[in-house]
Amino acid sequence: MKTVLTIAGSDSGGGAGIQADIKAISANGAFGMSVITAVTAQNTKEVRSVQQIDLKIIQDQIEAVFDDIQVDAVKIGMLGNVETVHVVAEALKKYKPKCIVVDPVMISKGGHYLLEESAVEALKKEILPLSSIITPNIPEAEVLIGRTLQTEEELYKACEQIMEMGVEAVLIKGGHLMGPPNDLFYNGEDFHWLKAKRIYTKNTHGTGCTLSSAIAANLAKGSTVLEAVTLAKQYITTAITHSLALGSGHGPTHHFYDLYESSKMGMK
Ligand SMILES: Nc1ncnc2c1ncn2[C@@H]1O[C@H](COP(=O)(O)OP(=O)(O)OP(=O)(O)O)[C@@H](O)[C@H]1O
Ligand SMILES: Cc1ncc(CO)c(N)n1
Secondary structure (H helix, E strand, C coil): CCEEEEEEEEECCCCCHHHHHHHHHHHCCCEEEEEEEEEEEECCCCEEEEEECCHHHHHHHHHHHHCCCCCCEEEECCCECHHHHHHHHHHHHHHCCCCEEECCCCECCCCCECECHHHHHHHHHHHHHHCCEECCEHHHHHHHHCCCCCCHHHHHHHHHHHHCCCCCCEEEECCCCCCCCCEEEECCCCEEEECCCCCCCCCCECHHHHHHHHHHHHHHCCCCHHHHHHHHHHHHHHHHHCCCCCCCCCCECCCCCCHHHHHHCCCC
16 A cells, blocks of 8 residues: 655644545545644634644654655645744655655635745745645745736746746646636646636635645556646546535535445546
8 A cells, every 4th residue: 555644734624634635645545644733723614723733743743654654655735834844844854755745835715824924935945845746726826936827828937937946846726717727737848737627616625635635645656747647636626526515615525435436426
């Protein structure tokens, strides 16, 4: 069994963060492990409060896993603050996992800061150069490059600029665009559009967490980065198609564990 370690925050509502990650990793056929960086009191409507986890416990969790278990891929989500960015970066430099997927989580759908603004520079300097792929949504890509993004031409340029920050590949997600939610992939050589039809639902809580975890699971299982991104795009599209109207805000995506059910839905 291939393994994925997610280093991220907990979402009590179960739709995003560590909870979404573990569900997506399992549904994509890998074994999920977790390092919790922060606990959020969160539901489908809002983030009520956040408790960062003690740095020593974060470091201990990472070491406990790496010292004992083979880690085939790492997924990074919410880090929260500069100090946590630093501890995670140092640990990754020490253990050198082969595949690192970075979802640069910054702000929740309800507008709550999940990364202190002052930590963005540390994320860019310390985490991006270690990553196999980074998966910003449009607002996160805008923060990384310091410009707004509107046209296709600007998206191509943004990919090139983010590549210069030391990542091996970038996927700018188009969920926040008007029109179809097409994502732009760039690996320094070729651009690829990952296209999909927009699904008209408000139940899109945790789509970014789900996508990046599905990428990590497929990388762990031996896919190339472009293959992993393509499989993950199919997975998130199905997960949004069957998303769940739980709660009164943005409900979660639906993860398929059951092989019979997934084959009915056309997933392998
Ligand atoms: N309504 C939709 N229909 C189909 N695909 C969507 C829709 N919304 C988002 N997606 C896709 O879901 C994936 C996640 O993109 P999105 O831009 O929503 O990430 P995100 O903002 O980081 O998510 P979150 O912060 O809620 O976890 C992308 O592949 C995007 O194209
Ligand atoms: C803990 C956590 N991580 C990531 C996101 C972004 O979806 C969220 N809302 N909560």
